[in-house]
Amino acid sequence: MAKVAIVGCGAMGSVYAGLMSDVGHEVHAVTLWEDHVAAINENGIRVEGASGDRTVRLASASTTTEGIGICDLVIIATKSFDVEAAAEASLPLIGEDTVVQTLQNGLGSSERVAPIVGEDKLAIGVVGGFGASRRAPGHVHHNGMEITWFGSYAGLSREALKRSTDIWESAGFKVKHFDDTQQMIWEKLIMNVTFSGSTCSTGLSIGEVMANPNAWAIAEGCAREAIAVAKALNVNLDVGDPLEHIRELGGKIPNARPSMLLDHTAGLRGEVDVINGSISRLGKTVGVPTPVNDTLVNLIKARESKFK
Structure with missing residues (x-):
């Protein structure tokens, strides 16, 4: 042992x-x-x-x-x-x-x-x-x-x-x-980007985000931007259709509430900078617009400004 x-x-x-x-x-x-x-x-x-x-x-x-x-x-x-x-x-x-x-x-x-x-x-x-x-x-x-x-x-x-x-x-x-550790990290990152900011900003679980057209529009927008940035960086996403892959994994844990949501519920700083924020930063370097992630990052950081 x-x-x-x-x-x-x-x-x-x-x-x-x-x-x-x-x-x-x-x-x-x-x-x-x-x-x-x-x-x-x-x-x-x-x-x-x-x-x-x-x-x-x-x-x-x-x-x-x-x-x-x-x-x-x-x-x-x-x-x-x-x-x-x-x-x-x-x-x-x-x-x-x-x-x-x-x-x-x-x-x-x-x-x-x-x-x-x-x-x-x-x-x-x-x-x-x-x-x-x-x-x-x-x-x-x-x-x-x-x-x-x-x-x-x-x-x-x-x-x-x-x-x-x-x-x-x-x-x-x-x-x-x-x-290929870059592939490994990004195959998980696209999942985090999809659900971390969207659940944190709405208070919904992963399953609730997927079932709610308004919330899913935000989540899907984050995902599409992340996938576009990954493509521009020549990251190999070996998951078939990335959006289908995200929905399949999300469907396995519909009641889950990502850590960023749990942190905010407890009044604690979350990891938006390294999740959705990383898409915003890298999008600028490769010329990929990331308006959905940009907006979510600003909203979440504005909320965090009230935390002690």
């Missing part, structure tokens, strides 16, 4: 932690949610939803990485704007054979983590179709577990990548490896 640290053990990270611990891995959770830490240490972590319903004990839960020691696998699962701090905090956990996986929405996180942890230790991860949320301290729910994709950032060997993803597969995750 492996020793795993999950740095940024929020809703998604808690799903990983619960399932990995359940099959015998030594899992250490690190999160700034003090109530979550206290509940996990007192009662264990409860994960319910598509994977079943289980409550398991973790090796530890803490607000810091202090005392954990060298790990086989370090999963950085923070929000994109916290990745550099998380990578710095992870340095005491990294040994000669440690693999670090960075799992964030949007674009740009791996490029910020690599100089800190080392390119030859880093795997890029893309996860999706989970619809994870925190029900209470120490208790998370997830609607699915559709996408668990990994690729080497730069110098990480195939052997090391496989060794790290074997841990995920042992816990029931269906892992796919990508040599």
